[in-house]
Amino acid sequence: MNELLEAKLTITRIKTELLDLTGELVADDLTEKSYAIQRILRVVEHIEEHDVAVKEIIDTLAIKSILT
Secondary structure, X not given: OHHHHHHHHHHHHHHHHHHHHHHHHHHOOOHHHXXXXXXXXXXXXXXXXXXXXXXXXXXXXXXXXXXX
């Protein structure tokens, strides 16, 4: 279970870093960066849509432990 929670934490850290980078790009007033900003935000959206809730991980592990 620790490995799953560690993976979830890693994903959260990646999202945070991407959002920080996006904020820096937005703050920098160069217009050619809009494509990079859009790409980064799409990655964050993808992570948000496909991320697994910690409760789901715990519930899955609880079910597996009951079955075995």
